[in-house]
Amino acid sequence: MPSVKRHALIILAEYGEAQAELKGKTVILADGKAGTVEEVCLDEMHGLRILIRGHYGKWPVSTIKFWER
Structure with a gap:
């Protein structure tokens, strides 16, 4: 499999x-x-x-923390 296809499959996975x-x-x-x-x-x-429900915009995943109860 060509390198580009392999990288695309990894990204999609x-x-x-x-x-x-x-x-x-x-x-x-x-x-x-x-x-x-x-x-x-x-x-x-x-x-x-x-995308966060109720807020306009898209944020990078690096800016989130998970809510812990």
Whole structure:
């Protein structure tokens, strides 16, 4: 399998795992916003981003913390 296809398959597999792990989880962003992850997006310029229910915008996954009870 050509190298480019192999890399694409790895990226898509990791994206699927991240989506399964994050979607529906309650998170807190570094700027204090909190909510439930509604969608996980793959942005070619910025990498993995999330949409939080009730808040406008997309945030990098590196800015979240999981809500612990």
